[in-house]
Amino acid sequence: GQNIDQPTEMTATEGAIVQINCTYQTSGFNGLFWYQQHAGEAPTFLSYNVLDGLEEKGRFSSFLSRSKGYSYLLLKELQMKDSASYLCACMDSNYQLIWGAGTKLIIKP
Amino acid sequence: DAMVIQNPRYQVTQFGKPVTLSCSQTLNHNVMYWYQQKSSQAPKLLFHYYDKDFNNEADTPDNFQSRRPNTSFCFLDIRSPGLGDAAMYLCATSRDGQGAGYTEAFFGQGTRLTVV
Numbered sequence: 001g002q003n004i005d006q007p008t009e010m011t012a013t014e015g016a017i018v019q020i021n022c023t024y025q026t027s028g029f030n031g032l033f034w035y036q037q038h039a040g041e042a043p044t045f046l047s048y049n050v051l052d053g054l055e056e057k058g059r060f061s062s063f064l065s066r067s068k069g070y071s072y073l074l075l076k077e078l079q080m081k082d083s084a085s086y087l088c089a090c091m092d093s094n095y096q097l098i099w100g101a102g103t104k105l106i107i108k109p
Numbered sequence: 110d111a112m113v114i115q116n117p118r119y120q121v122t123q124f125g126k127p128v129t130l131s132c133s134q135t136l137n138h139n140v141m142y143w144y145q146q147k148s149s150q151a152p153k154l155l156f157h158y159y160d161k162d163f164n165n166e167a168d169t170p171d172n173f174q175s176r177r178p179n180t181s182f183c184f185l186d187i188r189s190p191g192l193g194d195a196a197m198y199l200c201a202t203s204r205d206g207q208g209a210g211y212t213e214a215f216f217g218q219g220t221r222l223t224v225v
Contacts, residue, residue, distance in 0.1 A: 004151075033213055042199055042216035043152070087151070095205075097214060099151035 002026045004100035006088050011106045012078055020073045020086050020103045028093020034062050034073045035087040037102065043087055046073070075105075083107045112136050115200050115217035122190050122224055130185040130220045132200030141183045142214065143175055144199040152199055158183065159205070187222075195224045 003025045012018040024032065031050035035043035049055055049064035049071060061074040073086055085102035092098055113134045122128040134141070139160050144152035156175040157164050163175065172194070174186045187194055198221075201214040 040197075040221070042219045045213045045215070048213055096154070096157075101149065101151045104149070
Protein backbone atom coordinates (compact mmCIF):
# COMPACT_ATOMS: atom_id res chain seq x y z
CA GLY A 1 0.00 0.00 0.00
CA GLN A 2 0.89 3.64 -0.16
CA ASN A 3 2.05 5.31 3.01
CA ILE A 4 3.49 8.60 4.21
CA ASP A 5 4.97 8.81 7.72
CA GLN A 6 5.88 11.94 9.61
CA PRO A 7 6.02 12.77 13.33
CA THR A 8 2.75 13.88 14.88
CA GLU A 9 4.14 16.81 16.82
CA MET A 10 7.40 18.68 17.39
CA THR A 11 8.39 21.56 19.65
CA ALA A 12 11.14 24.08 18.99
CA THR A 13 12.35 27.43 20.30
CA GLU A 14 12.02 30.77 18.56
CA GLY A 15 15.20 31.55 16.63
CA ALA A 16 16.31 27.92 16.49
CA ILE A 17 16.39 25.37 13.65
CA VAL A 18 14.05 22.40 13.29
CA GLN A 19 14.02 19.46 10.88
CA ILE A 20 10.77 17.65 10.07
CA ASN A 21 11.25 14.21 8.54
CA CYS A 22 9.01 12.35 6.12
CA THR A 23 9.32 8.79 4.81
CA TYR A 24 7.20 7.48 2.00
CA GLN A 25 6.18 4.36 0.11
CA THR A 26 4.18 5.01 -3.05
CA SER A 27 3.28 3.35 -6.34
CA GLY A 28 5.67 5.27 -8.53
CA PHE A 29 7.04 8.69 -7.69
CA ASN A 30 6.53 12.02 -9.41
CA GLY A 31 7.78 14.35 -6.74
CA LEU A 32 7.34 15.29 -3.10
CA PHE A 33 5.64 18.41 -1.81
CA TRP A 34 5.71 20.20 1.53
CA TYR A 35 2.75 22.32 2.56
CA GLN A 36 2.19 24.56 5.59
CA GLN A 37 -1.25 24.61 7.18
CA HIS A 38 -2.27 27.00 9.96
CA ALA A 39 -5.13 25.88 12.17
CA GLY A 40 -8.48 26.25 10.42
CA GLU A 41 -6.91 27.33 7.14
CA ALA A 42 -6.06 25.70 3.83
CA PRO A 43 -2.61 24.25 3.09
CA THR A 44 -0.18 26.56 1.32
CA PHE A 45 2.62 25.31 -0.91
CA LEU A 46 6.19 25.48 0.45
CA SER A 47 8.42 23.31 -1.73
CA TYR A 48 8.69 20.61 -4.37
CA ASN A 49 11.49 18.06 -4.84
CA VAL A 50 11.68 15.51 -7.63
CA LEU A 51 15.46 15.03 -7.85
CA ASP A 52 17.78 14.05 -5.01
CA GLY A 53 19.30 16.88 -3.08
CA LEU A 54 18.52 20.08 -1.26
CA GLU A 55 16.24 22.88 -2.43
CA GLU A 56 16.64 26.13 -0.53
CA LYS A 57 14.05 28.87 -0.38
CA GLY A 58 14.80 31.56 2.17
CA ARG A 59 14.47 30.24 5.72
CA PHE A 60 13.01 26.95 4.45
CA SER A 61 14.90 24.11 2.76
CA SER A 62 13.71 20.71 1.62
CA PHE A 63 15.80 17.61 0.98
CA LEU A 64 14.99 14.44 -0.93
CA SER A 65 16.59 11.00 -1.16
CA ARG A 66 14.62 8.84 -3.59
CA SER A 67 16.66 5.70 -2.89
CA LYS A 68 15.79 5.96 0.81
CA GLY A 69 12.20 7.15 0.32
CA TYR A 70 13.01 10.05 2.62
CA SER A 71 12.61 13.79 2.76
CA TYR A 72 13.00 16.50 5.34
CA LEU A 73 11.90 20.09 5.70
CA LEU A 74 14.39 22.35 7.47
CA LEU A 75 13.18 25.58 9.04
CA LYS A 76 15.79 28.10 10.19
CA GLU A 77 15.53 31.20 12.39
CA LEU A 78 12.17 30.05 13.66
CA GLN A 79 9.49 32.68 14.19
CA MET A 80 6.31 32.38 16.22
CA LYS A 81 4.28 32.57 12.98
CA ASP A 82 5.89 29.28 11.90
CA SER A 83 3.68 27.48 14.41
CA ALA A 84 1.53 25.36 12.09
CA SER A 85 1.14 21.87 10.73
CA TYR A 86 3.54 20.79 8.00
CA LEU A 87 2.19 18.28 5.51
CA CYS A 88 4.32 16.01 3.37
CA ALA A 89 2.67 14.75 0.15
CA CYS A 90 3.94 12.50 -2.64
CA MET A 91 2.70 12.39 -6.18
CA ASP A 92 2.33 8.81 -7.33
CA SER A 93 2.53 7.29 -10.82
CA ASN A 94 -1.06 8.40 -11.53
CA TYR A 95 -0.15 11.98 -10.56
CA GLN A 96 -2.32 11.73 -7.46
CA LEU A 97 -1.17 13.29 -4.19
CA ILE A 98 -0.75 10.94 -1.26
CA TRP A 99 -0.79 12.94 1.95
CA GLY A 100 0.79 12.48 5.33
CA ALA A 101 -1.24 13.40 8.41
CA GLY A 102 0.99 16.38 9.09
CA THR A 103 3.46 17.39 11.80
CA LYS A 104 2.19 19.97 14.26
CA LEU A 105 5.07 22.34 15.03
CA ILE A 106 4.88 24.29 18.27
CA ILE A 107 7.23 27.25 18.65
CA LYS A 108 8.05 28.44 22.16
CA PRO A 109 9.51 31.85 22.99
CA ASP B 110 -5.78 38.18 -5.30
CA ALA B 111 -7.62 35.00 -4.49
CA MET B 112 -7.04 32.36 -7.15
CA VAL B 113 -9.13 29.50 -5.77
CA ILE B 114 -12.26 30.75 -4.06
CA GLN B 115 -14.56 28.68 -1.92
CA ASN B 116 -17.97 29.75 -0.70
CA PRO B 117 -19.10 29.88 1.95
CA ARG B 118 -16.20 29.90 4.39
CA TYR B 119 -18.42 28.46 7.12
CA GLN B 120 -21.57 26.43 6.52
CA VAL B 121 -24.00 25.10 9.08
CA THR B 122 -26.55 22.56 7.88
CA GLN B 123 -29.15 20.37 9.50
CA PHE B 124 -28.75 16.63 9.75
CA GLY B 125 -30.09 15.13 6.52
CA LYS B 126 -30.61 18.46 4.71
CA PRO B 127 -28.84 18.64 1.32
CA VAL B 128 -26.02 21.15 1.09
CA THR B 129 -23.84 22.39 -1.78
CA LEU B 130 -20.37 23.82 -1.49
CA SER B 131 -18.87 25.82 -4.32
CA CYS B 132 -15.41 26.46 -5.70
CA SER B 133 -14.19 28.73 -8.46
CA GLN B 134 -10.72 29.32 -9.88
CA THR B 135 -9.07 32.02 -11.95
CA LEU B 136 -5.95 29.98 -12.74
CA ASN B 137 -7.42 28.18 -15.77
CA HIS B 138 -6.10 24.90 -14.36
CA ASN B 139 -7.47 21.78 -15.95
CA VAL B 140 -7.43 19.63 -12.80
CA MET B 141 -9.72 20.29 -9.83
CA TYR B 142 -9.93 18.33 -6.57
CA TRP B 143 -12.28 18.07 -3.63
CA TYR B 144 -10.74 16.98 -0.33
CA GLN B 145 -12.29 16.30 3.05
CA GLN B 146 -10.07 17.06 6.05
CA LYS B 147 -10.89 16.29 9.66
CA SER B 148 -8.95 17.65 12.58
CA SER B 149 -5.30 16.51 12.74
CA GLN B 150 -5.78 14.20 9.76
CA ALA B 151 -4.45 14.19 6.23
CA PRO B 152 -6.68 15.60 3.50
CA LYS B 153 -8.78 12.78 2.02
CA LEU B 154 -9.40 12.95 -1.72
CA LEU B 155 -13.10 12.65 -2.59
CA PHE B 156 -13.12 13.45 -6.32
CA HIS B 157 -10.98 14.95 -8.97
CA TYR B 158 -11.64 16.24 -12.48
CA TYR B 159 -9.19 16.15 -15.34
CA ASP B 160 -10.87 18.70 -17.57
CA LYS B 161 -14.44 17.38 -17.56
CA ASP B 162 -13.44 13.78 -16.92
CA PHE B 163 -14.77 12.86 -13.51
CA ASN B 164 -12.81 10.55 -11.20
CA ASN B 165 -14.44 9.16 -8.10
CA GLU B 166 -12.26 7.71 -5.36
CA ALA B 167 -13.27 4.14 -4.57
CA ASP B 168 -14.08 4.84 -0.93
CA THR B 169 -16.00 8.10 -1.43
CA PRO B 170 -19.50 7.57 -0.01
CA ASP B 171 -22.47 7.75 -2.39
CA ASN B 172 -23.76 10.60 -0.23
CA PHE B 173 -21.20 12.83 -1.93
CA GLN B 174 -21.53 14.00 -5.51
CA SER B 175 -19.77 16.58 -7.61
CA ARG B 176 -20.35 18.72 -10.67
CA ARG B 177 -18.00 20.69 -12.86
CA PRO B 178 -20.09 22.67 -15.34
CA ASN B 179 -17.07 24.49 -16.80
CA THR B 180 -13.33 24.97 -16.27
CA SER B 181 -13.77 27.62 -13.60
CA PHE B 182 -16.39 26.13 -11.33
CA CYS B 183 -16.81 22.97 -9.31
CA PHE B 184 -19.49 21.99 -6.79
CA LEU B 185 -19.67 19.45 -4.01
CA ASP B 186 -23.13 18.17 -3.14
CA ILE B 187 -23.78 16.31 0.09
CA ARG B 188 -27.19 14.73 -0.29
CA SER B 189 -27.93 13.82 3.31
CA PRO B 190 -25.27 15.16 5.68
CA GLY B 191 -24.60 13.14 8.78
CA LEU B 192 -22.75 14.16 11.92
CA GLY B 193 -19.69 12.31 10.60
CA ASP B 194 -19.55 14.60 7.57
CA ALA B 195 -18.62 17.61 9.68
CA ALA B 196 -15.19 18.57 8.40
CA MET B 197 -13.20 21.11 6.43
CA TYR B 198 -13.81 20.70 2.69
CA LEU B 199 -10.94 21.84 0.54
CA CYS B 200 -11.01 22.59 -3.17
CA ALA B 201 -7.72 22.57 -5.02
CA THR B 202 -6.50 22.98 -8.59
CA SER B 203 -3.41 22.00 -10.51
CA ARG B 204 -2.25 22.03 -14.09
CA ASP B 205 -1.15 19.11 -16.17
CA GLY B 206 2.29 19.99 -17.50
CA GLN B 207 1.78 17.70 -20.51
CA GLY B 208 4.48 15.19 -19.75
CA ALA B 209 6.27 17.37 -17.24
CA GLY B 210 3.95 16.25 -14.49
CA TYR B 211 1.36 18.22 -12.61
CA THR B 212 2.08 21.51 -10.92
CA GLU B 213 1.62 21.85 -7.20
CA ALA B 214 -1.94 21.98 -5.92
CA PHE B 215 -3.34 25.43 -5.11
CA PHE B 216 -5.95 25.36 -2.38
CA GLY B 217 -8.93 27.51 -1.63
CA GLN B 218 -9.58 28.74 1.90
CA GLY B 219 -11.83 25.79 2.59
CA THR B 220 -15.41 25.51 3.80
CA ARG B 221 -15.87 24.36 7.37
CA LEU B 222 -19.07 22.36 7.51
CA THR B 223 -20.97 21.92 10.76
CA VAL B 224 -23.89 19.48 10.93
CA VAL B 225 -26.46 20.11 13.65
